[in-house]
Amino acid sequence: MAELALQARPKRKMIYVLRDFITKPENIILLLTVVILGFFTVYPVVLLVSNTLKVNIADLFYPELFGKKVGSFTTFHWKRMLFSDMSSTYFWVPLKNAVIMSLLASIIAILFGGVVAFLITRTDLKFKKFFSTVFIFPYIMPSWTIATFWINFFQNPKIGNFQSGMLYYITGITVPESFVYGLVPCAIVLGLHYAPFAYILIGGILRNMDANLEEAATILKATRAKIIRKITLPIVLPALMSTFLLVFSSSMSAYAVPQFLGGTGGFRVLTTTLKQFITNGWYGQGYIMAIFMIIFGLAILGVNQRVTGKRKNFTTVTGKSGQISYIKLGVWKWIAAVILIVMCSFCSFMPLVSFALESCTMIPGDYSTLTLKFWIDPGYPLQNGLHGLFHETQVWSAFRNSIVLSLSCSLIAGTVGILIGYAVSKRRGSRLAKAADNLAFLPYLMPSMAMGAAFLAIGAAMGLSKTMALLVLVGAIKYLPFASRSGINAMLQLSGEIEEAALIVNVPWWKRMLKIIFPIQKSTFISGYLLPFTSCMRELSLFTLLSSGSIYLMTTLLEYWQIWCSQSANALNLLIVVTVLVINLLVNKLTGASIDKGVGG
């Protein structure tokens, strides 16, 4: 009877459905997520595009735009960028540089990371436990760590800032400038930085790959070489491709390394050129660059999707792989171990040693002039306007800013991530949940630099320019993917019945969240808070456009000091790297979650 009545009044039925929809918290969360994130996805793109068609104040000095009104319509930026005598300098050369650099970096990362992953998962290499921990250090440390160490190590009085470096001081060897600044070092350093990333991905695949697949080939009399060629490689190939594309995409949008190692020789990539445009106030060209970076990023992602979703389904490669017999390396297990120790210490320990040493030399690179002045002198050790680090107010305010920013970002991203995870898993499979899931993951795919540029435009449009709020906003959105991923994972592991059991005895929603769901998946949720925090602490490229000239962070201060305040910069660098490492260590200790989980020896 009741049903008949409902059919008779469709309007009433609509209202019931709507009321039913609204009274469920998961629906409201999803709706808000889609609306807010949708806004922050679409709006910046619209702003970027519209700003490339506008005249800015700094543009007025171009003869072509002389006398035009600020804010009026023009296609000048696009023409100048792509079809003028400057287009090669502004666009094509940086693009070519970026592509070559990223290609080389990806190859280095895959070869290095892949070989190490193979050695650790498939052979009887010595000291596996040690390597699996130490090898990922460079990935935890800020992206410029190896770059700055590279300068400290190879710098010599004939090149760059004309100071001495470690290698020169010890051996007197002067390496050519092209090995210290420009394409080659940028590619090598990026490759070394992303090698752990490749190692984690490839190692994960090798670890999870069913050892039976290889054993089946052994029994059918295939040789070791043939097994690797015909079985192992083809099976990990999609993962290799995917790793390659991810490293390539990350290198394309890398900023700190080419910024620090680009040198004076004019090695410029997309990101460093973008930064220059914005610093000069040429927003039009800068935003065009940002748009291209976003397009490249999405294109690479599209290719990646194609590569990983094919007919020969490899994702189902699982099984009981605990029982694997390692390849016996013989003497090589020692030789390989020694080579790896040297490589690991170059990438993981030497940077710290070098920062410490450099920050304690009166004359950079001259270790006979050791002093602690750059750390503790309340005055001006070099008369360069900087106090000893502990007395430098800039450092303390930057430190405070970094902490405040990271805390706010992680609180917002972490909480929102949990809520999204809850809502998505509740409405699993629905179109709304999929939309929210994808939107929450989108910022991960956005090049940081381009996102910074987009939020620069948003800041100007909303009157938030040069405020902490803008930094918090961009940081929270950028790191939301980490939190929403761990939130969704945590919630999917949790059977719905656990919450339903509380629902039946009429426990309100907020209490179910606080008293039941959160405590059960505590450690996963906590890592959803901590990942944004650590990432934020070491982030440069996302904030460099937004914070310049206003709110200094530790990382942007370092960028500012890098070239001419060598000792103070090294001291600050050490401070940042140690802070990041310590926080990471605490995270591992507290949550038991570690980046390399499932790969170790």
Next chain:
Amino acid sequence: MPEIRLEHVTKRFEKFVAVDDLNLHIDERDFITLLGPSGCGKTTTLRMIAGLETPTEGKITIGDKVVFDAATGINVSPAKRDIGFLFQNYALWPHMTVYQNIAFGLENLKWKKEDIKVRVQEMLEMLRIEEFVGRYPAELSGGQQQRVAIARTLAPKPQVLFMDEPLSNLDAKLRSEMRTELKRLHSDSNSTFVYVTHDQLEAMTLATKICLMEKGVLQQYDPPLTVYSQPANRFVADFVGNPTMNFINAAVKKEGADTIVEFLGVKAKFTPNDKKEAIDASEVVLGIRPEFFTIRDDGKIHATAYSTLPSGMETTVKVKLADELVSSVVFGAIDYKVDQAIRCDIIGNQICIFDKGTTKRVSIGALEVL
């Protein structure tokens, strides 16, 4: 047609002993099942014979070739042991088609292209999977993958075939179908089969001999019906058979020449099949299979029906006797009311008596209720 010989084979993973001093002699053309609960060392044993795992100690011989000897350092690689291995999860290569999967082993043997084609076709027909020849494993159902895996294993005509729970990923119907096929395959192929399973029914129905293991130690190595009717100890008795054997504590005393056992208010005379098996303990554990604890109107034991579980062909009755539950299986469908009074008896001459301490079987014989 090789036989397989394991002598004092031990495998230790650091401190954990997976297989402890195992001696096993597998005759040619045998169908052996390695049976036991998970973690008992049966898969490790199989992998050691295949060469996928290196024993810590001992000696393994296949045919007249020593393939492993810890004393002399011989360790022949699995590729040179002339064996076939069927994995639990089939381990089909996901990037190769059905044809490529089956042909791979033959290519490694440097067969001619035409010969490979002929042999693969033969296997496809034998396992009735011709229409899937161009498909990738991900496009096949579990049963089809299983057939491809068997085809791949059999294609090079191995003399010895090792199988590691090959049916455990299939549904019940397909499983019983494949059991039939495997038994046919065994008699058709003239090979020696070694088969790992934790399913006692599978072991009973397939094997010519069962090797039952627990915690790395061999418990009994006998034909299936021997294992069933003359279990070596309580563990074997408990593991084989469904519903499981009844274990009842009993007191033993001598009355003249007779051995009298008393349990749950029942007094009975025990007559061992082998007169030499004397029971000198005063406390033992009786092992009575449910089919030997029967229900009949002239039974001497008075009890009540606790619950009745008819399954059509037979009925399992939980009988309440002196506050303990005893399982009984009777042929046909009967349905007793709850707590209905019934009369039971003990029949047959396969009633086991186990030592209370060592759990070893000390005697077997008939039990006559007095």
